[in-house]
Amino acid sequence: MTTQLKYAIEQLYDEDYVLWLDETLKQLQRQEIESLDLPHLIEEMEALGNEQRNKVDSYLRQLLIHLLLYSYWIQERERCGEGWKDEIDNFRYELELLFSSKTLYNYFLQRIDVVYAKARKKAISKTQLSTTVFPEKCPYSPDELLNSDYFPE
Structure with missing residues (x-):
């Protein structure tokens, strides 16, 4: 994955949270671990708990x-x-x-x-x-x- 694509996914978190959730779910389902927005994903997991x-x-x-x-x-x-x-x-x-x-x-x-x-x-x-x-x-x-x-x- 390109740095530009990863940056775009990270930007979604601030710009369109629901779309970020949808895209993150798709990445998890496809097991695209390397492209995940890990800092925000970790933050969301902590918030859920x-x-x-x-x-x-x-x-x-x-x-x-x-x-x-x-x-x-x-x-x-x-x-x-x-x-x-x-x-x-x-x-x-x-x-x-x-x-x-x-x-x-x-x-x-x-x-x-x-x-x-x-x-x-x-x-x-x-x-x-x-x-x-x-x-x-x-x-x-x-x-x-x-x-x-x-x-x-």
């Missing part, structure tokens, strides 16, 4: 917030409880979809405590309840977090 991990963090945070609201904002449970349960179900479902990857499931297990601290902070802010209402440590096991039949009472 980060995006998946960010989804785990985001869905886990939302799941924890809604579990905390359902568990501890007793004054609002009668009015909002069914909506919170729907959201809990939705976030569990989204996490289950991601967990076809054992790597992302293991990431989830490692992130519970970190993400719980952020979810707790948001629940305190939203409810304006005392910080003593919400446990310092996550009160839910990984199994409870993902169990579609589990709702704290």
Whole structure:
């Protein structure tokens, strides 16, 4: 492959990202490894992995917030409880979809405590309840977090 052709492929990344994706896919299918825009391909692969991990963090945070609201904002449970349960179900479902990857499931297990601290902070802010209402440590096991039949009472 000529230097000029390689340069043209690298330029596509900035000029027409979707076309760059299409051309990169074709090169991979044809196993034209030497002509790949490796710096951008590596960047995209890293971004894909980060995006998946960010989804785990985001869905886990939302799941924890809604579990905390359902568990501890007793004054609002009668009015909002069914909506919170729907959201809990939705976030569990989204996490289950991601967990076809054992790597992302293991990431989830490692992130519970970190993400719980952020979810707790948001629940305190939203409810304006005392910080003593919400446990310092996550009160839910990984199994409870993902169990579609589990709702704290």
